[in-house]
Amino acid sequence: MITTENLTKQFGQKVAVDGLSLHVDRGEFFSFLGPNGAGKTTTIKMLVGLLAPTSGKALIGTFDVRENHVAAKRLIGYIPDQPFLYEKLTGREFMRFVGGLYEMDDAVVQSRTEDLLELFSVREYGDQLIQDYSHGMRQKLSFSAAFLHDPAVVIVDEPWVGLDPRSIKFVKEYLKQKTRNGLTVFMSTHTLSIAEEISDTIGIINEGRLVTVNTVGGILQQRDSGRFEDVFLELTEEAGSNGG
Amino acid sequence: MDKVLLIWATKTRIAAHALADVRNESRLKIGVILFFVILLWGGAFVASYEALGFLKSFDPSQSPSGSTIGAIVMVRMLSLFFMMVFLMLVFSNVLIAFSTLYRTEEVDYLMASPVGVCELFTARFAECLFMSSWAVVFLGTPLMLSYGLVNDAPWFFYLSILLFYLPLAVIPACIGAVIAMLIVAISPQIRGRVFAALVVLTVAALLAYLYRTFNIERLSEAELFLAMLDAMKGTQSPLLPSSWAAEGVLNCAGRNFGRSAFYFGLLVSNALMAFVVTLAVVSKLYYRGYSLLKSTGSRRRISGRGILGRLDWVFGFLRPQYRSLIVKDVRLFWRDATQWSQFVIFFGLMAVYVANLRNVPTYRDSLLWRNATAFLNLSSSALILATLTSRFIFPLISLEGRRFWIVGLAPLARSKLVWQKFWLSVGTCICFTLGLVILSSVILRVEPLIMALSIMTIVLMNFALSGMAVGFGAMYPNFKEDNPARIVSGMGGTLNFLVSIIYIAVTIGVQAGLLQFRTYHFFGLLLAGVIAFVITLSAAATFVPLALGMRALNKADF
Numbered sequence: 001m002i003t004t005e006n007l008t009k010q011f012g013q014k015v016a017v018d019g020l021s022l023h024v025d026r027g028e029f030f031s032f033l034g035p036n037g038a039g040k041t042t043t044i045k046m047l048v049g050l051l052a053p054t055s056g057k058a059l060i061g062t063f064d065v066r067e068n069h070v071a072a073k074r075l076i077g078y079i080p081d082q083p084f085l086y087e088k089l090t091g092r093e094f095m096r097f098v099g100g101l102y103e104m105d106d107a108v109v110q111s112r113t114e115d116l117l118e119l120f121s122v123r124e125y126g127d128q129l130i131q132d133y134s135h136g137m138r139q140k141l142s143f144s145a146a147f148l149h150d151p152a153v154v155i156v157d158e159p160w161v162g163l164d165p166r167s168i169k170f171v172k173e174y175l176k177q178k179t180r181n182g183l184t185v186f187m188s189t190h191t192l193s194i195a196e197e198i199s200d201t202i203g204i205i206n207e208g209r210l211v212t213v214n215t216v217g218g219i220l221q222q223r224d225s226g227r228f229e230d231v232f233l234e235l236t237e238e239a240g241s242n243g244g
Numbered sequence: 245m246d247k248v249l250l251i252w253a254t255k256t257r258i259a260a261h262a263l264a265d266v267r268n269e270s271r272l273k274i275g276v277i278l279f280f281v282i283l284l285w286g287g288a289f290v291a292s293y294e295a296l297g298f299l300k301s302f303d304p305s306q307s308p309s310g311s312t313i314g315a316i317v318m319v320r321m322l323s324l325f326f327m328m329v330f331l332m333l334v335f336s337n338v339l340i341a342f343s344t345l346y347r348t349e350e351v352d353y354l355m356a357s358p359v360g361v362c363e364l365f366t367a368r369f370a371e372c373l374f375m376s377s378w379a380v381v382f383l384g385t386p387l388m389l390s391y392g393l394v395n396d397a398p399w400f401f402y403l404s405i406l407l408f409y410l411p412l413a414v415i416p417a418c419i420g421a422v423i424a425m426l427i428v429a430i431s432p433q434i435r436g437r438v439f440a441a442l443v444v445l446t447v448a449a450l451l452a453y454l455y456r457t458f459n460i461e462r463l464s465e466a467e468l469f470l471a472m473l474d475a476m477k478g479t480q481s482p483l484l485p486s487s488w489a490a491e492g493v494l495n496c497a498g499r500n501f502g503r504s505a506f507y508f509g510l511l512v513s514n515a516l517m518a519f520v521v522t523l524a525v526v527s528k529l530y531y532r533g534y535s536l537l538k539s540t541g542s543r544r545r546i547s548g549r550g551i552l553g554r555l556d557w558v559f560g561f562l563r564p565q566y567r568s569l570i571v572k573d574v575r576l577f578w579r580d581a582t583q584w585s586q587f588v589i590f591f592g593l594m595a596v597y598v599a600n601l602r603n604v605p606t607y608r609d610s611l612l613w614r615n616a617t618a619f620l621n622l623s624s625s626a627l628i629l630a631t632l633t634s635r636f637i638f639p640l641i642s643l644e645g646r647r648f649w650i651v652g653l654a655p656l657a658r659s660k661l662v663w664q665k666f667w668l669s670v671g672t673c674i675c676f677t678l679g680l681v682i683l684s685s686v687i688l689r690v691e692p693l694i695m696a697l698s699i700m701t702i703v704l705m706n707f708a709l710s711g712m713a714v715g716f717g718a719m720y721p722n723f724k725e726d727n728p729a730r731i732v733s734g735m736g737g738t739l740n741f742l743v744s745i746i747y748i749a750v751t752i753g754v755q756a757g758l759l760q761f762r763t764y765h766f767f768g769l770l771l772a773g774v775i776a777f778v779i780t781l782s783a784a785a786t787f788v789p790l791a792l793g794m795r796a797l798n799k800a801d802f
Contacts, residue, residue, distance in 0.1 A: 011539050045538070048356045052535035073358040080356075084349040087724070088261040089254065100250035101357045129261060131724070 006056035020207035031195035034205040040188040047064040077151035081158040083142035087131040102149035116144035135162035251367035289386035292425040330486035337420020377413040397497040410517035418518035428533035621684040630744040633713035639731035647724025669710035708785035715789025716740035
């Protein structure tokens, strides 16, 4: 469902993402891990069309994000780490706006809006201006908006910031359950324990290069150490010293 | 197109919510602002009406063609007005397009949505068009309305102004957007500097053109008048869209509806053509430039190198807390090219004007004229100072809002933050304004009393206007906004500017009035009284807003 072929991005002299080739299947929960500045957000921005790759390509479904960007984006639900929301719209007005962008039927938008706002526990704030929302409520609203058009792929960048423990548990279970129904999730995070708990596959990136792609079990088998955190640190340290 | 309409509808809803929020503002503040807005518009209308009425009263026999000199000047004036509007719109659209098309989070959001690039551009273009042209509508309507009333124009003339204005505004908006897209696509690495250099070069070219056209030292009064008329003839060039709008509106005023319709068709067809060409450029350059801008590698800035790297050393004499805050403010200001380029333009224009005063020999020997000019220069310097403090100093406290986790938690009283902004403002602005006033006084060879009064006034004004900008900035902060231009355009910023203007008008008014009593025996007493009044007023204008600002900031929640 998500394919990158030799995806490369340079910022001036710096190579932020270096020849990334990946494939994430339909219904797969893929976690993208790496230290700060490893190239996770740059990869995500190329996947959603916010950045043009210097070379290589990214496909969502069968659509090249550069060549057929509107069709590709129609399949995506994107939740950035700091989501943009229109401060002077209410939650419900924002959902209606998003429904319009995805050319959804009004009645469908209305019923799904209520369902999602209820699901993410922001229904009672739906008629308040977003400027009055807390950070967690904004995050929940952006989740609701991302799922409004029933996307085939959800790309989410560090989703846990600002969410309370109950919401984190709910979002984890919700995403996992959606993957069973065929949703593909591409998640970038620093929370290793959650990635370990819910991912089908994990990709580790360091200094722009993909260090490994495997299941949690497969990654743990690469080292003697039994803890995922230690393996992650070893792999990224090794890759850093080899690269540098 | 559906998505464009959807985005516009959403923006309209957002505007409606923002407008509804005005209800939460202080009624006094809204009242003061409304009063001055009406006063400004009314003043412009009365001045235009009187001036055009004066021109209309000229004798027809003065012109061989039968039309009055006044009518000719009036037509040229309107053509000049339309051309100035056109050029201003091109210029402002370049800057607005850059920020509206590339530098907002909303564009990032829409880019990640299933919205085509041309649809996204069209939606944002309307915002550029609105933001660049509303002020022209506000300031242009008094002139156009006066023209219609003075010339007894039919009702259709007033409608035609609106009809002609929209396509006239579209063409420069297209030109501005294309220029911005070209610059971003070609040179994203040096965008800030390029924009600033373009601004400075454009202003310099305009000044050179005006200087060559009106080199008044070599012209007698009659020649000057003819030279002005001749220069203004260029504004009626048939190649300029502004002249089509002027011709169309003027023909409508003269009831030549056929000709007026021709110019309207010409303007509309060219506006549509300009938009089609712009869309072609958009499909090639917009996304490319957007992505390039996001991909620009950041330059390393090494401490200890260059002026900005040595600021800690320059301000080494200050206490560490003040030094840190001042160095931070100066660095942020300098690294935002859109900020300092405006500063350069304001003072550059004023300096060029003052330096050119020596080229005006006709009245140079008249003491009255020299003193009047000195007060005029003082007023101009004060107005520029008020613009600067309102634009650059007022937002400083608001800009700390999002960083209050660091500044607010530092072992530093909030009142010290207010004092730091105040002294930064006084210290910076006084260097420029005092220099300008001394320079103009020396060039004009004004008498010592006027020079002393001018210097005293500008020094006091630096304190008062800085006190008001910082004080009002602390009283009416906007901690959610990171863009200084948007902070200024709020109610607090407008109120600060209006109160600053009132203060300037009173301060200069009483001194200008004082000179009427030069020959009276009680002049010395009056002079002492006026000086005491100006000092008291300035002290109140400095310290009252500062005290209120400190009180508000101490109570503020973050």
